[in-house]
Every structure is written in C-alpha cells, then in structure tokens.
Amino acid sequence: MSSNGTNGNTSSEASRLKDPSLFSTKIVIGSQRLDSHSGKTFDVVYPGDRKVIVATIPECNTQDVNDAVSSCLSTFKEFSQTTARQRSDLLRKLNDLTLANIDDLATLIVRENGKTRAEAEAEVKYAASFLSWFANMAEVGCQGETIAAANPSMRIQTIRQPIGVVACLLPWNLPLAMATRKIGPALAAGCTCIVKPAGETPLSTLAFAELVKRAGYPDGCVNVVTTLDNVAEVGKAICEHKHVRKVSLTGSTRVGKLIAQQSASTLKKLSMELGGNSPVIVMNDATIDKAITGVLLAKLRTSGQTCVAANRILVQSGIHDKFLEALKEKIKTYKQGDGEDSSTMLGPLITDRAVEKCRAHVADALEKGAELYYGPQPPSSFPDEGGFFYPPTILTGLSDDMQIATEETFGPVAAIRKFETEEEALEIANNSDVGLGAYVYTNDLRVAARMSAGIETGMIGINTGMLSACEAPFGGVKESGYGKEGSIHGMAEYQIMKSITTDVSG
Ligand SMILES: O=CCCC(=O)O
Numbered sequence: 486m487s488s489n490g491t492n493g494n495t496s497s498e499a500s501r502l503k504d505p506s507l508f509s510t511k512i513v514i515g516s517q518r519l520d521s522h523s524g525k526t527f528d529v530v531y532p533g534d535r536k537v538i539v540a541t542i543p544e545c546n547t548q549d550v551n552d553a554v555s556s557c558l559s560t561f562k563e564f565s566q567t568t569a570r571q572r573s574d575l576l577r578k579l580n581d582l583t584l585a586n587i588d589d590l591a592t593l594i595v596r597e598n599g600k601t602r603a604e605a606e607a608e609v610k611y612a613a614s615f616l617s618w619f620a621n622m623a624e625v626g627c628q629g630e631t632i633a634a635a636n637p638s639m640r641i642q643t644i645r646q647p648i649g650v651v652a653c654l655l656p657w658n659l660p661l662a663m664a665t666r667k668i669g670p671a672l673a674a675g676c677t678c679i680v681k682p683a684g685e686t687p688l689s690t691l692a693f694a695e696l697v698k699r700a701g702y703p704d705g706c707v708n709v710v711t712t713l714d715n716v717a718e719v720g721k722a723i724c725e726h727k728h729v730r731k732v733s734l735t736g737s738t739r740v741g742k743l744i745a746q747q748s749a750s751t752l753k754k755l756s757m758e759l760g761g762n763s764p765v766i767v768m769n770d771a772t773i774d775k776a777i778t779g780v781l782l783a784k785l786r787t788s789g790q791t792c793v794a795a796n797r798i799l800v801q802s803g804i805h806d807k808f809l810e811a812l813k814e815k816i817k818t819y820k821q822g823d824g825e826d827s828s829t830m831l832g833p834l835i836t837d838r839a840v841e842k843c844r845a846h847v848a849d850a851l852e853k854g855a856e857l858y859y860g861p862q863p864p865s866s867f868p869d870e871g872g873f874f875y876p877p878t879i880l881t882g883l884s885d886d887m888q889i890a891t892e893e894t895f896g897p898v899a900a901i902r903k904f905e906t907e908e909e910a911l912e913i914a915n916n917s918d919v920g921l922g923a924y925v926y927t928n929d930l931r932v933a934a935r936m937s938a939g940i941e942t943g944m945i946g947i948n949t950g951m952l953s954a955c956e957a958p959f960g961g962v963k964e965s966g967y968g969k970e971g972s973i974h975g976m977a978e979y980q981i982m983k984s985i986t987t988d989v990s991g
Pocket of ligand 1: 659
C-alpha cells in the first residue's frame with residue numbers, strides 16, 4: 486500500500502476546481518489518503534464524452550475494507566462519547582463547508598455523473614439540507630423516554646445510543662445527496678461510517694470526506710473505499726464484517742436482496758432504498774399545465790435516472806390527447822447535451838448500458854404494440870459515438886406485458902397509457918412488485934384522498950412531481966425496500982434503543 490500524503494491530485498481535472506485539493510483520487514482510511522492493497526485502479530469516465538477519463542481511482546479489496554472498518558471501530562469508541570450538541574455543531578460546520586464549496590462539488594458531480602450544472606448545484610444544496618436537518622435533529626433524536634411501569638417498584642427508561650460502525654452504500658444518480666442522507670444522520674447519532682460510493686461517481690464523495698476532515702471530525706469518522714470491478718468482493722466483505730452493525734443501501738432491488746442475504750450472517754440492521762416503478766395518474770380534472778410540469782420533473786430529473794422517476798404515466802381518456810400534445814410541445818424544448826453548457830437541460834445517461842436499456846425498452850414496447858409519439862425515427866438510429874445519450878421519447882399504448890411496465894427504464898422515455906376509471910388506474914398502478922413513489926394529478930380532494938390511501942407505495946405526490954425534501958420521510962414498500970431516510974425518523978435508523986429497568990424499592 487502506498488500513501489503519498491496528498492490527495493492524489495495528479496489530473497488536469499483538478500484545475501477545473503477553485504480549490505484543486507478537493508480533487509482526490511485516493512481512498513480514505515483514518516488520517517491517511519491511500520492507494521488500495523490490490524494495487525489496481527479503475528477509470529472514471531465523463532458520461533458526456535466517453536473518451537474523457539476524469540480520474541483514475543483505487544480498486545479496493547477485502548483488506549481495504551478490513552482496514553477501513555478497524556479505523557471506524559477505533560474512532561467509534563471516542564466519537565460515540567461526544568455529546569449530541571457537539572455533534573450538532575460539527576454537522577453545522579460540515580453544512581457550511583459543503584455550501585461554501587458548492588461550485589467545486591457541482592463540478593465534480595457534472596464530471597462524474599454527466600448531469601447539468603443546474604442539477605448538480607441543486608444536488609449540492611439538497612445534500613447540504615440533510616446536514617443542516619440532522620444538525621437540528623441531533624439533540625432531539627437522542628432523547629429517551631420514561632415509561633409508566635405497571636410495577637410501582639420499578640422505573641423504566643429508554644436511552645438511544647449509536648448503533649456502531651455503519652456502511653453507507655451509495656448510488657451514482659445523486660452521489661452527494663445520497664451520501665449526506667446517510668452520513669448526516671449516522672454522524673448525528675454518534676456512529677462512524679465506511680462509505681462506498683458507486684464506482685462511476687466516487688469523486689464527490691472523496692471531496693466530501695476532505696470537508697469532513699476540515700470540519701474538525703476525528704479521523705476515522707468517515708472512511709471511503711472505492712471499487713468498480715471488484716464490487717462483489719468489497720460488498721460481501723462489508724456485509725459479512727462482524728463490526729459493521731448497520732448497512733444503508735440506495736441501489737437496485739437485485740442488489741438489495743443480495744445485501745440482505747450477505748448481512749444475514751451477522752444480523753445487521755438494514756435500510757434499503759431500492760428500485761421503483763413510479764406510476765403517475767393524471768385525472769380528467771387535472772390542471773394540465775401543472776400536470777405537464779410535474780410529469781416532466783419526475784420523468785427527466787437527472788435524465789430520468791432517479792428511483793422515483795415517473796415510469797408509467799396513466800392518463801384518463803378525457804384528457805389523454807390534449808395531455809400528449811402538450812407533453813410533446815414541452816419535451817421538444819429540452820436541449821440535450823454537455824452538462825457544463827449552461828443551455829443544456831438534459832445531460833447524458835451514466836453508461837452505455839443505461840442507453841442500451843432505454844433502447845431495449847423502446848424496441849420491446851414497439852414490438853408489443855406501443856406507438857412512437859415523439860422521439861428518434863427509427864428508435865435505434867440514435868448515434869453510438871460521443872456521450873451516453875438517449876433522446877427524450879414519448880410512447881403511447883403502454884400495456885402490462887411490456888418491459889417498460891414492469892422494470893424502471895431509468896432514462897428519458899415517457900410511456901403513456903390511457904385509462905377510463907379511477908378504479909382501473911389504481912389497479913394498474915398497484916400491479917407492481919415494487920412501491921416507492923407515485924404521483925396523482927387531480928383537483929378533486931376526494932380522489933386525492935382515495936388515491937393516497939389506495940396506492941401501494943411509500944411516497945405519493947399530489948399535484949407535484951417532487952417528493953424529495955430532507956424533512957420528508959423517504960422510503961418504499963414491497964420490493965422497494967424498508968426504512969426511512971431523512972425526516973424525524975431518519976436518525977433512529979442509526980440508533981439502538983435500550984430499555985433500563987431500575988428497582989427503586991427499599
Ligand atoms: O434516486 C433516489 C433518490 C431520489 C431523491 O432523493 O430525490
């Protein structure tokens with residue numbers, strides 16, 4: 486293993502930053518910035534141009550995980566003894582540093598993820614909001630209770646304590662916001678974290694780890710291991726490690742099931758924020774402009790690559806044609822291109838696999854009777870060269886047998902289905918193994934109330950395309966996982982509740 490004592494700042498990419506020392510290509514273990522034990526590396530590619538290598542990053546293995554966990558564990562002994570107020574103050578500093586470095590963090594997000602600068606800046610603010618939220622929550626969330634005991638000789642109390650070392654397994658679609666949504670409450674509770682960013686997007690996490698240090702956290706509070714090709718070994722080492730007491734994953738349902746299996750041997754506490762297949766229901770009485778704005782937000786944020794992206798758009802027959810026409814007119818105005826170009830509204834997808842999935846879903850739907858209402862003609866003609874782009878596309882005639890109806894497309898493909906009655910819409914919406922987000926557009930409060938109760942998802946937006954806020958409980962039902970992130974509930978995921986019974990007689 487080598488340590489050069491710097492942040493590994495060797496790339497010209499660093500010069501894009503106001504503070505080039507935030508460009509780190511080393512893993513973080515305690516006070517050290519290191520290469521991996523494997524000696525191997527992987528490349529981070531700019532999704533807007535597949536020829537551009539943004540950074541070369543260590544490919545970690547089990548030994549790196551073991552080192553990171555040992556460091557987290559030894560820091561936990563000290564950090565878990567800090568007061569909630571101290572942890573609140575630290576989180577506030579981290580929030581301030583995150584916002585002070587918004588330009589650089591946004592640049593790193595654009596370069597590793599491809600999203601537009603406006604989206605990247607919005608993500609940094611969203612990320613910071615979890616830090617300030619959990620700075621506020623730190624003291625309240627640590628409070629216990631006194632329970633009225635049936636036996637008058639007894640006093641029963643509860644205390645909340647940090648669970649221990651936690652693993653934060655991150656996705657690539659909102660790399661920084663998903664990091665802080667996990668690290669924020671973990672640090673507020675007094676836990677230490679081993680963080681594994683997605684292989685595609687490690688740079689914003691590595692920069693954030695530097696800010697953690699600058700905020701004054703003890704070394705070993707946030708350690709970062711990186712991997713792209715060795716993710717199976719690294720994931721297994723984390724999940725089977727007896728000193729990791731909790732795993733929080735944002736990822737696919739397939740990976741969630743694997744993590745749950747691997748974590749079973751040590752019975753870890755788990756939070757799983759997994760795949761979705763969000764239905765949107767647009768009723769005849771909806772305000773059409775509001776519905777179009779909301780649908781496009783839910784469909785195209787991060788180029789359609791969020792777990793709460795609108796995937797099945799159900800439109801009642803009386804408004805169907807008008808809705809389609811308005812959607813087409815609006816989607817046409819979305820300029821796709823380089824995220825750094827300020828006129829770009831839609832960036833590339835993350836990889837060529839993501840482009841291929843869109844292509845496959847569209848081809849499958851067309852084969853099964855859907856119609857291409859807007860998009861490239863023929864659908865497979867979009868160029869392979871350049872960045873990982875798939876153009877905005879509208880399909881009509883979505884039906885249950887199409888892949889797009891059962892799997893999240895994770896791209897800018899809007900699939901529309903006509904329905905007649907409220908009951909029919911509800912049945913289609915609930916015909917899914919997953920249940921994360923859903924959206925309903927109506928001006929009838931009774932319909933909104935019935936839909937809110939009837940839709941089998943963890944989150945519902947009524948007349949809005951945005952479900953996400955640090956104060957709103959985020960999480961799903963069915964195979965979308967369990968546990969809540971953000972909100973007043975998010976910190977308990979990183980705590981144990983201990984009950985203490987004291988005999989006060991005699
Ligand atoms: O993609 C998952 C998270 C999306 C969000 O927090 O808005």
